[in-house]
Amino acid sequence: MLTIALEAPGRFIALPDSPDPEVPAGHALVRIHRIGICGTDLHAFRGRQPFFTYPRILGHELGVEVIVPGDPAAGLVPGDRCSVEPYLNCGRCIACRRGKPNCCTQLKVLGVHTDGGMRPLLAVPAHKLHRSSRLSYDQLALVETLGIGAHAVERAAPEAGDTVLVIGAGPIGLSVIQFAQAAGARVAVMDTSARRLEFCQRQMGVAHVIDATGADAEAQLLAHGDGEPPVIVFDATGNAASMMSAFKRPAAGGKLVFVGLVQGDLTFNDPEFHRKELTVFASRNARPETFRAIIAAIESGKIDTSPWITHRLELADVPSRFADIANDPSLLKAMVSVE
8 A cells, every 4th residue: 555654854755565554452444535734744844843753654633434443342333434533542641540641641643653644544543533424534634633722722711701812823723713712702813924814804703813013913912802911812833932922911810821832941920920820721632522522513513624624635646745735825724635
């Protein structure tokens, strides 16, 4: 079968005769139909992804079909359409024992720490498959991206009417926007890209967008809260300068959630932090129940996936087209088809 591997930063190779995967006990054999390209894949391509080694088969946003169900306890049957929860946790560490497998101390993510789905067939633990008879393979491949934002919103627990600021209108920021809106929050978005801000207004229905480079950015932010700072701030930039400046943005008694990841240290002004009695959250991955909730939300129409996919390509075209797509400023989500 054809497998596409990232051999080194900036260089994919095609492996046309790679063997079919072995299927260990408790695993299901699935056929890959769709692979979403996310920020992690772009960082790996550019040589900037932490905790990453080469060569690696990318692909962790997956829409798949069950071929061999594996573990009967999972209740799967051949032909089931599923989203893959790509977080391979140990089940034994303190985080796993406390119901937080998303931050397992031994966590390995498919396509990041172990080989992923840029190939037609893959063996995955059967309990990591979340099925839907109603969602398309495109939608199933989007569940993991949406899960990052959904988990961040779960962490912050906004109430209806809360003023929320989302900094960074990339794919992760957009997923935060959708779930904050679904929770009834009043959402403002801040970014440096006019194109992304216009997208948020047109496609996401965000009424208040703020150019982070504008001289009146702070005044606009206060206007969004009727003269007061936002109750909750999500930083989805993965940019150290933005993340450090985000400490000054929440209201007194407010919350700051870091969804983006940056290599290096962050610093903040401690007296100001204490004065406001801020609560700061890290948000990592998503939990199994979040995957199930997202599938239900898409099925019910509460979450709209139609704005997401901006680029399409075939698996065989990844080596030749990936760089151009990665550098396209209009990129939101590229979807790879495996047919």
